[in-house]
Amino acid sequence: MTRVIRFYEHGGPDVLRIENIELSPPAQGEVQIRVKALGLNRAEALLRAGKYIETPTLPSGLGLEAAGIVEATGEGVVGFAQGDAISAVPPLSMVRWPTYGERINFPAEFVVKHPASLDWATAAAVWMPYLTAYGALINIAGLGKGEHVVVTAASSSVGLAAIQIANSIGAIPIAVTRTSAKRDALLEQGAAHVVVSGEEDLAARLSAIAGPEGARVVLDPVGGSIFEPLTAAMAREGILIEYGGLSNEPTPFPLFTALSKSLTLRGYLVHEITGNPARLEAAKRFILDGLASGALKPVIARTFEFDQIVEAHRYLESNEQLGKVVVRV
Structure with missing residues (x-):
């Protein structure tokens, strides 16, 4: 069993629930990730509120960014192995591949081995x-x-x-x-x-x-x-x-x-970038080079614990922050 965050109705942060689910093995082309940190985005608050470009079937998971460790790989996955430190590029659908969980399955094409110099919170705040x-x-x-x-x-x-x-x-x-x-x-x-x-x-x-x-x-x-x-x-x-x-x-x-x-x-x-492999590769090279040189450095506004997801979403929508809101898992 693994803990995930879902919502059963649209509304404010209070609709978010932490639940235990049975996570299936990674499917073909997927990796299973032990999540260490989540980067929060306005898009997740909009999905939760029923105002996003996706319309989920309820109950729904949510989340676009994560960093963690590869636990298993599905059929056809190359370039990743158990124990690799990775971060997740936002997928084309957070309803299909939500990141708010202690363990998640995620498409390998949207997984990146990030620089070893990044801690988990910073790695979750990049993409x-x-x-x-x-x-x-x-x-x-x-x-x-x-x-x-x-x-x-x-x-x-x-x-x-x-x-x-x-x-x-x-x-x-x-x-x-x-x-x-x-x-x-x-x-x-x-x-x-x-x-x-x-x-x-x-x-x-x-x-x-x-x-x-x-x-x-x-x-x-x-x-x-x-x-x-x-x-x-x-x-x-x-x-x-x-x-x-x-x-x-x-x-x-x-x-x-x-x-x-x-x-x-x-x-x-x-x-437009993540859905185009050539554009995505060019973007990843630019960003990874910038992270390595120090020209690009994610700014963390505040860090919350997984059990504080409701408080984290309230802060996300407060407009008080400077930079990224991150949740430790």
């Missing part, structure tokens, strides 16, 4: 933020040296990963945060500039920083009312990459700004 940021900034936007990039929700794990990736290639990250409480921390984390959207004129500040040409690249998971000032400060033929929808406000389409500047406003999911 979702860095793959998301890499796919948007490098693969899609082609961000280059000397370019300004605007990063909203900058204190999130993806936001911090984007700041680090931008710095690693010589770009200039402009962090956008809602209040001034995290301004100093974001500067310490490598933001070249910090704009406080709740206390400053967002468009005016961005334009003052990026200059009259504007910022070519914007990375945003929020939407809502900041869409118009963001696009107002963008460069001609710029690209705004939207990878979430955290705002509860309607998101207005900035028609005339988009027309006058020939803007690209693009929706994006990390599945």
Whole structure:
């Protein structure tokens, strides 16, 4: 028997339950992992609340990231052996392959032998933020040296990963945060500039920083009312990459700004990277090289125990954290 976390109805963190189940042996192409740590993501809170792009059959498991030790391999698996220290790349479906458990079966194609220098918590905090940021900034936007990039929700794990990736290639990250409480921390984390959207004129500040040409690249998971000032400060033929929808406000389409500047406003999911083997391999090389050099270093906001999963989800949704929320197993 092994303990897993599931929910039987949609709702807040309190719907999460810890249960004992019988785990089957790994199927063909899968590895069985003794989980040591979980990285939590907003997507899991959305699935739990019934607001995610997947609609689970209840009861459902959840979870996209984990790190641990290989316990067994299924038929056809090569390159992994019992005892290997690994971390899990977010799968195409967390309903099919949830990670919230003491032991899990997981597709080998989404398992990575991470650098030995990483502890379990750090290893569990790598793949979702860095793959998301890499796919948007490098693969899609082609961000280059000397370019300004605007990063909203900058204190999130993806936001911090984007700041680090931008710095690693010589770009200039402009962090956008809602209040001034995290301004100093974001500067310490490598933001070249910090704009406080709740206390400053967002468009005016961005334009003052990026200059009259504007910022070519914007990375945003929020939407809502900041869409118009963001696009107002963008460069001609710029690209705004939207990878979430955290705002509860309607998101207005900035028609005339988009027309006058020939803007690209693009929706994006990390599945564009994880679902394409060639893109995923390129992303893994970039990220592993960055981890090895120290240019990329996951930021852990707070660590919880497995039995504290409800409290961990409450903290995840509090917006208090700077970086990744991790659960030890």
